[in-house]
Amino acid sequence: MLLSPTMPANTPASTFGAFIFADRRNRLLLAIAVATAAIKMLVFKHFFPYLDFTSDTGSYMQTALQNLDHNIWPIGYSKFLWLFHQVSHSETALAVLQLTLLEVSAWFFYFSIVYIFRPDSYFRYGFYAFLLINPxxxxxxxxxxxxxxFLSLxxxxxxxxxxMLHKPTxxxxxxxxxxxxxxxxxRYNALFYPFVALIPILLSRYKVWQKIMAxxxxxxxxxxxxxxxRQRSYEHAGVREFSVFSGWQMMNNSMYMLxxxxLDSTDVxxxxxxxxxxxxxxxxxxxxxxxxxxxWDGSVFMWDNEAPQKSMLRDYxxxxxxKDAYTAWAALAPLFRSYGEYTIQKYPWDFARYYLLENAKLYMLPEPEVLNAYNRPYMGSDLNNVSAFFRDGKKEKPESKYNDLQSTLMALFPSLIVICxxxxLEETIRYLIKKGIRKSSRKFNIALLLCWTFILINFAFSVLAAPIVLRYQVLLIVLLLGYTLLLTEVTDMPATSPEEAELEEERLMLGV
Structure with a gap:
């Protein structure tokens, strides 16, 4: 048994591919998912026909067109865009490609959980419905x-x-x-991912040398x-900076308390x-x-033309x-980082009160930010490379008449994070009280520990180091909703001994 105690012991354990394509129910679910994704994109593009831009778009676009190895943002997405641009200059094609990556990764997640844990009701159909209609x-x-x-990855x-827990190859x-x-x-948020991965790797059935390699x-x-x-930054700007943006961000964060x-100038x-x-x-x-x-204003001190950072940039x-923009940002980043660290160490309680505590509140109700509206009409006018990247890129892109629909839909998700x-939390407590640990397999318990580890480290990283906006927390929504449905299902199961659970799991894996 993995989750469902009603699954007969002689149920054949097929390969993952056969589980999806040979099983009639799973094949139907996949067909509906593919058809719905296509229809969803067609309908969406009817209402929102053009790509949307943000203040980050221009930097990504220029870096991609010139195939640069340096940028104030991580260069991975620009390399992805560069590869895309070798094949297509279509805005619609880029949107379709990005949605395809998201849908494939989401359904890989869904069918993997169904295959590994064999949920029979809440997750199988509840989470399936969420993926179908999720806007x-x-x-x-x-x-x-x-x-x-980044979300697809x-x-x-x-x-x-x-x-790794199910089939450690x-x-x-x-x-x-x-x-x-x-x-x-x-995105450098992935810096904490290896710490989350420690849980399943160390508790998996890998051999010691494989765990070390993992x-x-x-x-x-x-x-x-x-x-x-760092080397490319040194070659271009003369400064060995890895994340130019983080130095600016550090000072920006300290300004919330300052x-x-x-202030005085003593001992500075x-x-x-x-x-x-x-x-x-x-x-x-x-x-x-x-x-x-x-x-909730995010990196406002970095972009305010009257603020110290932009004043220093003009003086530079x-x-x-x-010098180009990257060189200027890189040259000032060490100073801004040092000043931010200096003020935070000097006023730690003020930093905790005016930044960390407020950021922790924002974590539960993140701002929709750019997702709240269509930004292309005024953002596009400031970008010089749109016509080089897309066919008809400079053609006027009118504001969508369905902007209210976008803001209404996106306004629902901050509350959804609180509810999730x-x-x-409630289902975890109920799971512990009703001895769900004994009802479920070791594999499921480790997976639950993995989820909690991600939630706690993501919270700490977001509050301490990263801007908090809705688009950065979508993975969290997916995990919270999915694991809540799994917890509900396993908690409501009849009690089964750990020995029976492990035996049933091995039978399913071996096809006995």
């Missing part, structure tokens, strides 16, 4: 940013971890390392990528003298004003007129 995937796929590709990564081990390494090139492979790929980017403090290190003077006057004005900045260009957290 987040088409909207994410319609943006010229990295979210859709995240879903694939989680699924491979489950396969060397091939799965290698695929996991490659997917994790690739995800890190797309741990080292993704770390080696990530380390190699970091060294590569706007509430009455000389290297921060110019910077601190700018911060003093800027924050003094904010402190006296009723219009404070809030954490006065004496370095021949509460339901998942």
């Amino acid at each position: 987040l995937f088409p909207f994410l796929s319609n943006y010229f940013i990295s979210d859709a590709v 995240g879903l694939t990564w989680i699924t491979l971890l489950l396969w 060397t091939l799965i081990l290698v695929l996991h390392g490659l997917v994790l390494g690739l995800a890190f090139t797309i 741990l080292l492979l993704p770390m080696a790929l990530i380390a190699s990528f970091v060294l590569f980017i 706007q509430y403090r009455k 290190p000389p290297k921060f003298a110019v910077m601190h003077k700018l911060v003093y006057h800027y924050c003094d004005n904010l402190r006296r004003s009723e219009k404070k900045k809030h954490v 260009w006065v004496t370095n007129k021949d 957290h509460l339901l998942f």
Whole structure:
């Protein structure tokens, strides 16, 4: 038994491919999923015919067109765009490709769980219905940013971890390392993924040498990528920076508390003298004003033309007129990082109060941000490379008359995150009280521990280091909803001894 105690012991355990394509019910479910995805995209494109842009789009686009190895954002998505551009110049094709990647990874996740854990009702049909009607995937796929590709890699990564528990082969081990390494090139949030992967790897049935390889492979790929980017940054800008953006982000985060403090210049290190003077006057004005900045404004201090960081950027260009944007950002990033660390260490309680605590609240109710509306009409006018990347790229793209529909749909999801957290917590407690650990297999219990590990580390990473917006939390929604349905199913099962559960699991795997 994995989840369902009613499954007969002589049920044949086919291969994963046969499980999907030879089983009539699963074949029908897959056919409906494929047809629905196609219809969903056709309907979506009727309402929202053009790709949407954000403030990040221009940087990705320029880096892709020039096939650069440096950018203020991770270069993985730009490399993906460069490959796409060798084949197609169609906006619709890019949206379809990104949705296809999302749908394939989501259904791989779904059918893998059905195959591995054999749920019979809540998950099989409840989660299936969610994937069919979920409007987040088409909207994410319609943006010229990295979210859709990163989410598809995240879903694939989680699924491979489950396969490590179910069928610990060397091939799965290698695929996991490659997917994790690739995800890190797309977005640096994947930095904490190896720590989550520790749980299934160490508790899997791999041999010791395989476990060591499973741990080292993704770390080696990530380390190699970091060294590569640092070297390319040094060659181009003369600064060995891995993440230029993180230095700017560190200072931005510290500014949320500085706007509430009455600053002075005593004991300020000389290297921060110019910077601190700018911060003093800027924050003094904010402190006296009723219009404070809030954490849901994201990286607002980085983009405000009157803020210290943009002032320093303008001063840099006065004496370095021949430098490009990346070089300027890279040159200032170490100073901004050091100043952010200095102020956080000097005022730790203020940082906890005005940034960490507020960020923790925002984690539960993230802002829809760019998902709230169609941004193309005013974003596209600021981009110089649209016509080079897409056919008819410069052709006027009118604002959709269904903007209200988008904002209405997206407004539902922050509340859904709260509901999913509460339901998942409630079902976990009920699972423990009703001795669900004894009802389910060791494999399922490890998978549940994996989910909790991801949730807790994702929370810590998001609150401490990353901007919190709805599009960054879609993987969390998928996991919370899926595992809540699984927990409900296993908790409501009749009690079965651990020995019977393990025996039934082995019978299913062997096809006895």
